[in-house]
Amino acid sequence: MALRNIVTNDMEFLGKKSRPVTNFDDKLATLVEDMRETLRKAQGAGLAAPQVGVLRRIFIADIHCDGTEYKEFINPEIISSSGKNDKYYEGCLSFPGRSFHIVRADKITMRAQNVKGETFAFEADDFVARCLQHEFDHLEGITIPMIGEEVFENE
Numbered sequence: 001m002a003l004r005n006i007v008t009n010d011m012e013f014l015g016k017k018s019r020p021v022t023n024f025d026d027k028l029a030t031l032v033e034d035m036r037e038t039l040r041k042a043q044g045a046g047l048a049a050p051q052v053g054v055l056r057r058i059f060i061a062d063i064h065c066d067g068t069e070y071k072e073f074i075n076p077e078i079i080s081s082s083g084k085n086d087k088y089y090e091g092c093l094s095f096p097g098r099s100f101h102i103v104r105a106d107k108i109t110m111r112a113q114n115v116k117g118e119t120f121a122f123e124a125d126d127f128v129a130r131c132l133q134h135e136f137d138h139l140e141g142i143t144i145p146m147i148g149e150e151v152f153e154n155e
């Protein structure tokens with residue numbers, strides 16, 4: 001395993017759309033493990049492959065909000081979403097030190113594949129639902145400076 005460099009403040013690269021994963025091979029498993037190590041070190045809630053320079057539809061997320069499991073979502077799709085959540089400011093490891101106000105769906109169901117290529121459905125609400133939507137956006141080339149209102153500390 002190895003730490004990967006996190007792409008920061010590069011709107012051109014982070015604005016690209018990622019391609020689907022087609023090979024569920026050792027290279028993919030290594031990438032996902034590297035992303036886990038990188039996210040653990042950075043103490044973030046989620047990390048998408050484009051943030052480590054790989055334009056593939058992969059992200060990981062801290063699904064228990066305690067750093068015990070960074071679950072991988074490969075070729076994810078949002079199959080349902082409901083409600084509105086504007087409770088949190090949102091940050092991004094690719095835009096260190098900045099936060100944004102963004103309204104997200106409060107509850108979502110996602111379908112994705114794991115590193116073995118097995119399909120699963122995953123339901124989340126509140127903070128985790130927000131995290132999944134944020135990471136999914138990265139795969140579409142959408143980052144929080146594009147959709148959020150920046151929040152400054154002394155406001």
Ligand SMILES: [Zn+2]
Pocket residue numbers: 091092093094134138
């Ligand atoms: Zn992000």
